[in-house]
Amino acid sequence: MPSRYHLVAFGPAEVAKPEALLASVAQLKGTALGQPSLQQWKAILSHLNSSGAKTLLIQDGVRDPDFLEEYEAFYSRQQRSVSRLCIRVHAFKLDCPDPVPTASQQLLAFVDEAASQQDSYLGFVTIRPLRHAPVGATIIQDLPSIPALCKDYFPVHIAGTKFTVHGTPYLQQDNAVGACAQASIWMALRTLRRRAGNSAYSPAQLTVSATKYTALNRVFPGRGGLTVGQMLEAIRASNHDPLVIPIQVSGKQKPEAVIRQAQPYLESGLPVVTLLHHPKTLGHAVVAIGLSPAPAVNHSPAGLLIHNDNEGPYLELPRSVAGGSDKYSLAHTTNLIVPLPEGVFMSAAEAEPQAMAALSFWLPSFLVTPAVPGGLTLNPAILRTYLCTRHSFRSWAKDCAQLDSAAKDVYRISEMPRLVWVIEIHDSTVYDPNKPGLQSRVGEVVLDSAADALHGDALVFIRLTSKLVPVPTTQPGLLVTGEGAVIALATGEAVGGITEPWGKD
Amino acid sequence: MALVLSLRVGAGSLTTELRDVVRRASAQVGQAVEIPSAVADRMSDEVAAQAVADVLEVRRRERSVPADVLALHIG
Numbered sequence: 001m002p003s004r005y006h007l008v009a010f011g012p013a014e015v016a017k018p019e020a021l022l023a024s025v026a027q028l029k030g031t032a033l034g035q036p037s038l039q040q041w042k043a044i045l046s047h048l049n050s051s052g053a054k055t056l057l058i059q060d061g062v063r064d065p066d067f068l069e070e071y072e073a074f075y076s077r078q079q080r081s082v083s084r085l086c087i088r089v090h091a092f093k094l095d096c097p098d099p100v101p102t103a104s105q106q107l108l109a110f111v112d113e114a115a116s117q118q119d120s121y122l123g124f125v126t127i128r129p130l131r132h133a134p135v136g137a138t139i140i141q142d143l144p145s146i147p148a149l150c151k152d153y154f155p156v157h158i159a160g161t162k163f164t165v166h167g168t169p170y171l172q173q174d175n176a177v178g179a180c181a182q183a184s185i186w187m188a189l190r191t192l193r194r195r196a197g198n199s200a201y202s203p204a205q206l207t208v209s210a211t212k213y214t215a216l217n218r219v220f221p222g223r224g225g226l227t228v229g230q231m232l233e234a235i236r237a238s239n240h241d242p243l244v245i246p247i248q249v250s251g252k253q254k255p256e257a258v259i260r261q262a263q264p265y266l267e268s269g270l271p272v273v274t275l276l277h278h279p280k281t282l283g284h285a286v287v288a289i290g291l292s293p294a295p296a297v298n299h300s301p302a303g304l305l306i307h308n309d310n311e312g313p314y315l316e317l318p319r320s321v322a323g324g325s326d327k328y329s330l331a332h333t334t335n336l337i338v339p340l341p342e343g344v345f346m347s348a349a350e351a352e353p354q355a356m357a358a359l360s361f362w363l364p365s366f367l368v369t370p371a372v373p374g375g376l377t378l379n380p381a382i383l384r385t386y387l388c389t390r391h392s393f394r395s396w397a398k399d400c401a402q403l404d405s406a407a408k409d410v411y412r413i414s415e416m417p418r419l420v421w422v423i424e425i426h427d428s429t430v431y432d433p434n435k436p437g438l439q440s441r442v443g444e445v446v447l448d449s450a451a452d453a454l455h456g457d458a459l460v461f462i463r464l465t466s467k468l469v470p471v472p473t474t475q476p477g478l479l480v481t482g483e484g485a486v487i488a489l490a491t492g493e494a495v496g497g498i499t500e501p502w503g504k505d
Numbered sequence: 506m507a508l509v510l511s512l513r514v515g516a517g518s519l520t521t522e523l524r525d526v527v528r529r530a531s532a533q534v535g536q537a538v539e540i541p542s543a544v545a546d547r548m549s550d551e552v553a554a555q556a557v558a559d560v561l562e563v564r565r566r567e568r569s570v571p572a573d574v575l576a577l578h579i580g
Contacts, residue, residue, distance in 0.1 A: 179579070179580030180579060180580055181579040181580055222580070223580070224578055224580050225578050225579045225580010226578070226579055226580060227575065227576055227577060227578055227579070228574055228575045228576070228577050228579065229575045229576070231579065243567075244567075244570050245567060246566070246567070246569065246570045246571065246574060248566065248569075275574075275577065275579055277577065282578070283577050283578050283579040283580065284579065284580075285579045334574055334577065335570065335574055347563070347567060349563040349566075349567065350560050350563050350564070353556045353559030353560050353563065354552075354556050354560070356555075356556070356559075357552050357553070357555035357556035357559075358552055359514075360514050360555060361517055361519075361548075361551060361552045361555060362523070363514045364514055364516045364517065364520045364523075364524075365520055365523035365524045365526070365527045366527060370516055370520065370524070371514050371516055375514050376514045378514070405535070406534070406535035406536075410537075453556065453560045454553060454556075454557060454560055454561070455549070455553060456548075456549035456550055456551075456552045456553025456554075456556075457549055459549075459552065469514075474527055474528070474531050475530075475531050475534065478527065478530075481537075484539060484540040484542075484545040484548075485537035485538065485539055485540070486523075486526050486527060486530045486537070486538050486540060487530060487535065487536065487537050487538070488527070488530040488531040488533075488534045488535070489534070489535070490534050490535060
């Protein structure tokens with residue numbers, strides 16, 4: 001019986017010849033009329049090489065659910081025979097046996113050995129039987145040097161063995177069933193699927209949902225993409241609540257404005273669909289999944305980490321590009337779309353002034369000497385804002401050794417909304433955006449994300465420490481609850497931030 | 506970048522009452538002291554009043570999605 005699996009040794013030589021590797025694993029070869037689309041495949045191979053991949057396990061005859069729906073919607077109608085089966089390429093850090101085994105027993109021994117080694121599995125790439133768009137549903141790990149903030153754990157079963165990949169789903173548009181708009185929405189929603197408990201929407205389903213009420217042209221092939229209104233409809237159909245953030249700043253301030261508005265959602269683990277408009281290449285959508293590392297402490301991120309369905313996964317969207325370039329940058333952003341979970345009525349931009357108001361309201365009562373006329377300036381501080389589950393917040397409180405014990409008790413026991421906005425206040429001289437767990441947090445404001453920001457009923461907790469101000473305070477720390485209790489805290493040590501506000505479970 | 510905090514703190518109309526609550530809390534560190542209901546009733550209004558202009562400005566910006574953006578073709 002022929003095996004569905006075979007192994008391929010992988011390294012820089014394979015990265016240098018992506019076309020040969022694609023032809024070898026998926027029999028996708030160029031013809032006089034059409035060459036394989038290689039850009040995304042090349043980017044993935046390069047990423048896997050940087051991740052330390054040494055062996056590829058090729059799995060034939062995969063019934064990929066996303067491609068099956070693309071097949072039903074479009075490719076099954078063609079006269080030319082298009083297979084409905086895909087190839088899946090699994091990547092491992094484990095060295096490929098030499099000689100490469102062909103017998104099933106040796107191959108299974110490799111799989112079992114890989115499963116016994118932690119972090120050996122790097123993820124998979126689905127190869128569609130489409131020369132023009134080979135890269136289907138793909139989940140590979142991010143690089144530790146530029147970590148994605150929006151990602152999840154995905155189980156993968158190979159020959160009776162369970163592996164887990166921690167990454168952000170990626171997909172190349174096929175420019176028939178879906179374009180970049182659908183690909184970006186698919187990547188964002190698939191990342192959130194387990195957390196939000198929603199159905200897995202395929203690109204074909206997204207196209208149908210998007211065009212249910214307004215179709216400006218044929219639905220298939222969907223080469224023209226979607227309008228922003230149609231994109232919102234597709235996200236809404238998947239039980240998310242799309243928040244649209246128009247970027248109305250122009251000039252040199254625009255990249256900073258885009259990062260500032262996207263950052264709270266990225267820190268919340270929520271992918272941000274980023275709409276771009278380039279004078280040469282026109283409208284395009286990418287999905288932001290993280291922040292490019294800041295060049296130094298107390299600096300802003302260098303750009304956004306994105307999945308670009310036209311170019312590849314885990315790429316950086318820079319602040320700007322050279323004049324005349326047809327590449328996209330943050331300067332081309334028109335607006336952002338955030339697929340919020342249901343029941344989040346307050347945006348990050350509304351939460352921050354609420355936190356500032358609560359802070360300026362409570363601080364005067366915390367000082368030994370009342371503030372002088374004209375006011376008191378706080379120590380240099382930075383706000384880090386994110387949406388957090390109550391479970392993650394309580395879990396942080398439980399595990400944070402430096403947190404005052406009375407605050408710890410209140411945080412763990414008090415009733416809390418399902419999702420809260422946490423506005424961490426950090427000492428800006430220590431805060432490093434690349435290391436949110438660093439002990440630079442000198443207070444926080446916790447707000448009900450379902451509250452109406454205008455009615456003053458959003459406060460859940462505010463914790464102040466003496467490190468916020470340059471003058472003496474009544475106690476090292478003060479905690480106020482939204483239910484109207486004040487607790488003086490015996491300690492006010494700086495604590496770490498929450499690194500995964502959405503939790504692992 | 507996370508927002509750089511630049512905040513000057515003065516005294517609000519409830520500061521005297523709240524300083525008294527904080528003083529009582531400081532006398533029993535780690536124990537919750539209730540804010541008198543008369544103060545609590547006014548408190549959320551005062552916090553909201555401080556934020557209202559900023560929140561309204563945010564809402565104005567977030568709501569004014571230009572029509573040409575909604576019609577933009579992404580693909």
